[in-house]
Amino acid sequence: MRPAAEQAGLGKVLVLALGTFATGTDAFIIAGLVPAVAGALHTSVAAAGQMVTVFALVYAVGSPLITTALANLPRRAVLIGALLCFALVNVCSAASQNIIMLGATRVLAALCAGLFAPGAAASASGMVPPGRRGRALAIVLGGTSLSTVLGVPLGLYVAELTSWRGAFLFVAALAVLAAIGIAALLPAVEPPPRIALGERLALLRRPDILSILLVTVCANAGGFSVYTYLAPLFQGVGDAGTVRILIFVFGLAAVCGGYLAGHGSDTWGATRVLTGSLVVFTINHFLLAYWADAFTTSVLYMVIWGVAGWGTVPPQQHRLVHAAGPAAGIAISLNASAIYLGIGLGGLLGGYVVQTAGADHLWLSAGCGGALALLLVPLSVAAERRTAAARERTTEATAAS
DSSP states (O other), X not given: OOHHHHHHHHHHHHHHHHHHHHHHHHHHHGGGTXXXXXXXXXXXXXXXXXXXXXXXXXXXXXXXXXXXXXXXXXXXXXXXXHHHHXXXXXXXXXXXXXXXXXXXXXXHHHHHHHHHHHHHHHHHHHTSOGGGHHHHHHHHHHHHXXXXXXXXXXXXXXXXXXXXXXXXHHHHHHHXXXXXXXXXXXXXXXXXXXOOHHHHHHGGGSHHHHHHHHHHHHXXXXXXXXXXXXXXXXXXXXXXXXXXXXXXXXHHHHHHHHHHHHHHHHHHOXXXXXXXXXHHHHHHHHTHHHHTXXXXXXXXXXXXXXXXXXXXXXXXXXXXXXXXXXXXXXXXXXXXXXXXXXXXXHHHHHHHHHHHTOGGGHHHHHHHHHHHHHHHHHHHHHHHHHHHHHHHHHHHHHHHO
């Protein structure tokens, strides 16, 4: 490709990344707004935190359903429509007068995000040469990672200057900008061959795939039982900007952790990196009661959590690609649903802990989630080996006949 063509291709990918940046910011920003939302809508902190749960669970279940249902529509129109609907729903979130209305808008926002993100990744992959698809996907998916580093802290800063409602308007503005960029730069793309929902879900009947996904669910449930309630957890550590700083630090550490784990999986093997990450992740969370007493130790806790927590993502994807073979793309999409399912369950679990024992006991839910994920790793490895052995026997029998 000539330099001018390369720059044009990069611009198309970047506007898609802006879209995933907007949807990622929306998914995670509520964690820093929980006390403000609870006060404004006259509800409990635990109930306000369930807005994270609602978004995550609807995304986990709804994304494969709505993506399959609209698979035959022109992809460019779907992407633009999803972002514009997403922006409108966020405006409605900002205008919410009670927790029920806010919950309803979170449902719709999750469906729009669940429609946009897979389509954006597929579009980026389809409009660049095969040798550049990995980089294109990294840029688009990196929009979600960048949202934890930049989008959420920026949105929380907007909330400090205005109110929690301003944060949702900020997300809506990002979505509109991305929609305009896609309309201006993205060419018309034919929809790919439709994959039936049954085919997408068939992998869940395989013990090796299911056991790997359960590790993802448990690890994210543990971590996000804390993330959802960061604001009440650290409210005694500093001023109103403390959570924004901690989330920024967490995001930077997460990006580093993902990169290091990806490199480590190629060097030392995915299972070793996953196990090491989960050991550090679990110990760190069990020590949360000690970390959360001061700002310095809270920063250290967030750094370790970011590196170790996001250090589980590349090895998990590596294991899924290896186990699923030709169905690797479907397996990775199921892993995305498993991540959001874990986030949703974490919000439920954390809400229960906050409501019954207080935010200072979140170490229990987070540590137990990490420990359960760690215990599932050898079980999932055993399931992988049994499946591989059965496949080998089938191949040998077929060759012999």
